[in-house]
Amino acid sequence: MQFLRGLAALSVAFLHAQHDAASLAARTGDVFEAFTRLPFMAGVDVFFVISGFIMVYASRPIFGKSEARGIFLTRRIARIAPLYWTVTTLYLGIALVAPFVLNQPPPSAWMVIASYLFIPATRPDGLVQPLYSLGWTLNYEMFFYALFALVIVLPLRSALVRLMAILIGLALVGYIMRLPGPLAFWTDPIILEFALGAGLGWLQSRGVTFGRATRWALALIGLALLGLASSDLVGAGPFSRPVVWGIPAALLVAAAALREDRVERVSPFTRFCAFLGDISYAIYLIHPFVIRGASEIAVRSGMAGVIGPIGFIIVAMAGTLIAAWVVHQAFEKPATRYLRRGLERAAA
Numbered sequence: 001m002q003f004l005r006g007l008a009a010l011s012v013a014f015l016h017a018q019h020d021a022a023s024l025a026a027r028t029g030d031v032f033e034a035f036t037r038l039p040f041m042a043g044v045d046v047f048f049v050i051s052g053f054i055m056v057y058a059s060r061p062i063f064g065k066s067e068a069r070g071i072f073l074t075r076r077i078a079r080i081a082p083l084y085w086t087v088t089t090l091y092l093g094i095a096l097v098a099p100f101v102l103n104q105p106p107p108s109a110w111m112v113i114a115s116y117l118f119i120p121a122t123r124p125d126g127l128v129q130p131l132y133s134l135g136w137t138l139n140y141e142m143f144f145y146a147l148f149a150l151v152i153v154l155p156l157r158s159a160l161v162r163l164m165a166i167l168i169g170l171a172l173v174g175y176i177m178r179l180p181g182p183l184a185f186w187t188d189p190i191i192l193e194f195a196l197g198a199g200l201g202w203l204q205s206r207g208v209t210f211g212r213a214t215r216w217a218l219a220l221i222g223l224a225l226l227g228l229a230s231s232d233l234v235g236a237g238p239f240s241r242p243v244v245w246g247i248p249a250a251l252l253v254a255a256a257a258l259r260e261d262r263v264e265r266v267s268p269f270t271r272f273c274a275f276l277g278d279i280s281y282a283i284y285l286i287h288p289f290v291i292r293g294a295s296e297i298a299v300r301s302g303m304a305g306v307i308g309p310i311g312f313i314i315v316a317m318a319g320t321l322i323a324a325w326v327v328h329q330a331f332e333k334p335a336t337r338y339l340r341r342g343l344e345r346a347a348a
Helices: 002-028 040-062 068-097 109-116 133-151 156-176 181-186 189-205 212-228 240-257 268-278 280-301 304-347
Strands: none
Touching: 002 040, 002 240, 002 268, 002 280, 002 304, 040 068, 040 133, 040 156, 040 189, 040 240, 068 109, 068 133, 068 280, 068 304, 133 156, 133 181, 133 189, 133 280, 156 181, 156 189, 189 240, 212 240, 268 280, 280 304
16 A cells, blocks of 8 residues: 555656656757656546545544544644645745746735635636645545544444545535535545545455455556546546546555455565655655756756656656655654644643
8 A cells, every 4th residue: 555655646746757858858859758658647546545545444443432533633634734834835935936937926815825724726827726736636635534524423334424425415516516616626526536445444444355366456457447548538527537547546446455464574675665655745745846956957957968858757756756755754754743742732
C-alpha cells in the first residue's frame, strides 16, 4: 500500500514533468513525444480510493466511541494542513510579489481565505480550484473527512452504511440538480471513489483476503483497464471518471490491501516502499516547485539542450524525490507532531 501511494504521487509528478519537458523541447528544437499510454492523472483517483480505505483501516479502534470525532479530525487536520498551508503561502507570496511568473491576476481576498479553509472557490478563469491548484484534491479530501467524522461515533458497520448512503446520495443529487459553487463541487461523482476505498476497508475488516495469484490478477486487470481508458471516455459523462479510472484504481488498491497478514522480511525493497509512501504527500505538493525550478535552471544555464527532454525528466523526478524527503523529514513530520499536540491540548 505504501508503494502504491508513492506511485500515485509520482505518476502525477511525471505527468507534469512531461509538460515542462515538452516546453523545453520546443525552445531547444528537440523532438519529444510524451508517453501517454497510461493516464498518469489517474494517480489522483488511486489516492482517493486509498484514502477511503486508510480512513476505515486506521480508525477501526475508535469507531463507536464518543470522543472519536475529535480524535479523527485532530489527526487529519494535523496531517494535511501544515504542508498545504505552507505551499499555499509560498504560492501566495509569488502571486503578490511577482504575478507575471504565474501569468495570473492577483488573487481576491475570498480566494485566499477559501484556499486556506479548504472551501471550493471559482477562480477568475472559471475553474473551481484553490489558489494553489493542486489543492483541489485536498478540498475533496477534507470534505470526505467531514462526512467521515459525522458517522465515526457509530459502530463500524452502521457508520459505513450511512457513509456510503451519504456519498451515493450526494452524487445523485449533483447529477440531478444544477447546484451552485461549492455544492456542485462537493456532489461531483468523483466522491464515489472514497466509497470504493471505504468498501475495501470494510472487506478487510471482515477478514476478506485474496491469494497471491488473485491479487496479481487484480493488479494486472486494473493496469490494463487504465491503459485502455482514453481521456475521451473519462469526460464522456458525470459518472465516467469514477467508472473509467475509479474502478481500476479500486482493483489496484484491493490487490495491495486484501492480503493475509503475515510477517514479512524487511528487505531493501520493503524499506523503499515505506519510504515512498511516507513522502508521497510531500511529492504531490512540492513537485511543481521542483519541476519548474529545474526548468528555469536548465534554460538559464544552457543545459536544456545538453540533457534533452528525457534527461530533464530524470533530473526533475530525482530532484522531486530528494526535495520531498528533505521536506518530509525537516518540516512535515515535526510540524504534524507540533500541530497535533496543540490540537489535542485545545480539545482537552
